[in-house]
Amino acid sequence: MNTKLVRVLPAAAVLAAVVAVSASTGAVAGALITGADIKNGSVASADIKNKSITGKDVKNRALTAADLSAATIAKLKGGSGPAGPIGPSGISGLERVENTKNISAGTGGNVVVACPAGTKVLGIAADWTASVEGTSTWISSSLDSGIAYGMNNTGSTKTLRATATCAVVG
Numbered sequence: 795m796n797t798k799l800v801r802v803l804p805a806a807a808v809l810a811a812v813v814a815v816s817a818s819t820g821a822v823a824g825a826l827i828t829g830a831d832i833k834n835g836s837v838a839s840a841d842i843k844n845k846s847i848t849g850k851d852v853k854n855r856a857l858t859a860a861d862l863s864a865a866t867i868a869k870l871k872g873g874s875g876p877a878g879p880i881g882p883s884g885i886s887g888l889e890r891v892e893n894t895k896n897i898s899a900g901t902g903g904n905v906v907v908a909c910p911a912g913t914k915v916l917g918i919a920a921d922w923t924a925s926v927e928g929t930s931t932w933i934s935s936s937l938d939s940g941i942a943y944g945m946n947n948t949g950s951t952k953t954l955r956a957t958a959t960c961a962v963v964g
Contacts, residue, residue: 882964883964884964885916885961885962885963886961886962887913887960887961887962888916888959888960888961889910889913889959889960889961890957890958890959890960891907891908891909891910891957891958891959891960892907892955892956892957892958893905893906893907893908893955893956894923894953894954894955894956895953895954896951896952896953896954897944897946897951897952897953897954898946898951899946899948899949899950899951899952900946900947900949901945901946902943902944902945902946903943903944903946903954904941904942904943904944904954905920905941905942905954905955905956906939906940906941906956907939907940907941907942907956907957907958908938908939908958909938909939909958909960910960912962913938913960913961913962913963914937914938914960914961914962914963915933915934915937915938915939915940915958915959915960916958916959916960916961916963917933917958917959918931918932918933918940918941918942918956918957918958918959919931919942919956919957920942920943920944920954920955920956920957921954921955922944922946922952922953922954922955923952923953923954923955924952924953925946925948925952927944927945927946927947927948927952928944928945929942929943929944929954930942930943930944931943931956939958940956940958941956942954942955942956
């Protein structure tokens with residue numbers, strides 16, 4: 795037998811065994827390691843190849859504007875849309891209107907306060923000018939006036955006052 799062949803044959807056999815083992819080890823390891831085997835938080839940014847993660851890899855609503863660069867945010871903003879319809883003008887001509895009525899001792903009564911033409915009652919308050927008796931108020935369904943009611947439980951005539959806040963609404 796050739797002595798050169800005898801010397802080369804064991805080296806070639808060892809080399810072939812090393813190649814076979816190293817080639818199959820990676821495949822076996824790749825087949826055995828799954829996401830469940832990786833500890834949460836153990837994969838760092840440096841472990842991930844740049845531009846290898848795409849939109850399909852990111853959970854919906856997982857990113858916020860803080861996660862994006864200013865350039866990316868600028869690209870997301872579109873142009874201004876058409877102007878919307880003009881809204882209501884709101885209130886104007888705010889004024890306070892007051893009316894009083896004397897209520898005899900031991901009786902109840904009411905006083906009406908009306909807003910000027912073209913205005914509506916926004917609110918109404920009532921009180922006795924020289925007493926601490928209770929009162930109640932309500933606004934008419936047309937919103938143009940309010941009514942205050944009170945019971946005078948004192949021994950003398952007292953004045954019931956109604957004060958309305960009126961304004962042009964529209």
